[in-house]
Amino acid sequence: MAGVLDSVNQRTQLVGQNRLELLLFRLSGQQMYGINVFKVKEVLQCPKLNEIPGRSGVVRGVAHIRGGTIPILDMNQAIGRKPLEGLEECFVIITEYNRTSQGFLVKGVDRIVNMNWGDIHPPPQGAGKEHYLTAVTEVDGKLVEIVDVEKILAEVSPINEVISEGVVEDGxxxxxxxxxxxxxxxxxxxxxxxxxxxxxxxxxxxxxxxxxxxxxxxxxxxxxxxxxxxxxxxxxxxxxxxxxxxxxxxxxxxxxxxxxxxxxxxxxxxxxxxxxxxxxxxxxxxxxxxxxxxxxxxxxxxxxxxxxxxxxxxxxx
Missing domain, CATH: 3.40.50.2300 (Response regulator)
Known part of the structure; x- marks a missing residue:
């Protein structure tokens, strides 16, 4: 419990300062991508993946991690590119989104950088409507793209948006x-x-x-x-x-x-x-x-x- 409280205290120091920490990673090329450290539970070498019947093509398999079974999604494939190769050399970023845990397969993990949200900008207007970015920024003079993970998850496993009967008052x-x-x-x-x-x-x-x-x-x-x-x-x-x-x-x-x-x-x-x-x-x-x-x-x-x-x-x- 002390470790959790220490983490809370450390992270809350960024509150009100408009700051965040990004974990930088790569996919199939040299382009750098980022994900908020708050969403990351751990990073590990790609474990053995087990096939599951009827899986989405983006889900490369499931892995048994810390006593639980977690789906592993190929981040490169999820954004419309070819599946990553050489899984034994890849890494998995374990994240928590929308109350569930999932792993994202990436080619390499770089480092964590502390940034100001003011330096994080919306994607360029010419990027079109079907891109998978929520924002872009610059680190060491190089463009970093922040992936819209919620878009990926919505496509892999659509969420029910229907309100149950009785939740909303009549009138x-x-x-x-x-x-x-x-x-x-x-x-x-x-x-x-x-x-x-x-x-x-x-x-x-x-x-x-x-x-x-x-x-x-x-x-x-x-x-x-x-x-x-x-x-x-x-x-x-x-x-x-x-x-x-x-x-x-x-x-x-x-x-x-x-x-x-x-x-x-x-x-x-x-x-x-x-x-x-x-x-x-x-x-x-x-x-x-x-x-x-x-x-x-x-x-x-x-x-x-x-x-x-x-x-x-x-x-x-």
């Missing part, structure tokens, strides 16, 4: 006809997943791809003489985002007297043990691990009831 959307939910996320896939859930509840959304864009949007409302607290039901924000991460975004919202009472939920695939401490530190109202439509819908449902008064069920009696 909920009628109470907030003119209000919207602000969604902030750098992953195209994640934005669409959240948007579809919220809009299936009959509630309108506003979409921004990072914290800086979201701050600009809120500032624009104020400049137009509008009160964001009246315009928005809540903000659902990712943590990992280029330009400005979710922690820094939340801290800036709290620092603005006209925004400080905004309801902010941090919605992320990062490991929960770290985030519990971080959410408290930056002053977010809630934390929700990605991605479960019922839990997301329930948070939105409860927030609507909180800002509109009595429970809908009591009104219908």
């Amino acid at each position: 909920l959307s009628e109470r907030v006809v003119k209000k919207r939910v602000l969604i902030v996320d750098d992953s195209t896939i994640a934005r669409k997943q959240i948007q579809r859930v919220v809009e299936s509840m009959g509630i309108a959304t506003v979409i921004k791809k990072d914290g800086r864009e979201a701050i600009g949007y809120l500032a624009g409302l104020l400049e137009d003489g509008k009160d964001p607290l009246n315009e928005l039901i809540m903000i659902i924000s990712d943590i990992e985002m280029p330009e400005m991460d979710g922690y820094t975004f939340t801290a800036e919202v709290r620092a603005n007297p006209k925004l400080k009472d905004m309801y902010v939920v941090l919605h992320t695939s990062l490991s929960g043990v770290f985030n519990a401490a971080m959410v408290k530190k930056v002053g977010a109202d809630d934390f929700l691990a990605k991605f479960h439509p019922d839990e997301l819908a329930s948070r939105v449902n409860d927030r609507v009831l909180a800002i509109t008064g009595e429970d809908l069920l009591s009104e219908s009696e």
Whole structure:
């Protein structure tokens, strides 16, 4: 337990400083890629892989690691390239996304670098719609591409986005006809997943791809003489985002007297043990691990009831 607490303390030192640590790795060529260290549980030489019937082509097999069985995905193949060869010389990055563990097969692992989110930028506009990047940056004068792992996982194992019956109160959307939910996320896939859930509840959304864009949007409302607290039901924000991460975004919202009472939920695939401490530190109202439509819908449902008064069920009696 002491080791876990030490890790929490070390990581929380980056909170509010708009910083992150990237693990750099390579695939089939010399191009360098990066993944947030928060999502990495360990890195090891590729273990023996066991075939599984009916597997996706991207899944090279499963490995028995630390008493558990983990699927191993070929990162190179997942982004549309040829399968990696020479598995005995490859490495596996064990990660935790969306409450599950999986390994990503890579050709080589370089090092960990400490960076500022302000130096992490969205992919170039000419990259097209089908690329697998959430961001790019530069390390030692060389381009580093940050892969959209959520897009890969959504393609390999699609997530159910249907809300279960009874999760959302009848007539909920009628109470907030003119209000919207602000969604902030750098992953195209994640934005669409959240948007579809919220809009299936009959509630309108506003979409921004990072914290800086979201701050600009809120500032624009104020400049137009509008009160964001009246315009928005809540903000659902990712943590990992280029330009400005979710922690820094939340801290800036709290620092603005006209925004400080905004309801902010941090919605992320990062490991929960770290985030519990971080959410408290930056002053977010809630934390929700990605991605479960019922839990997301329930948070939105409860927030609507909180800002509109009595429970809908009591009104219908």
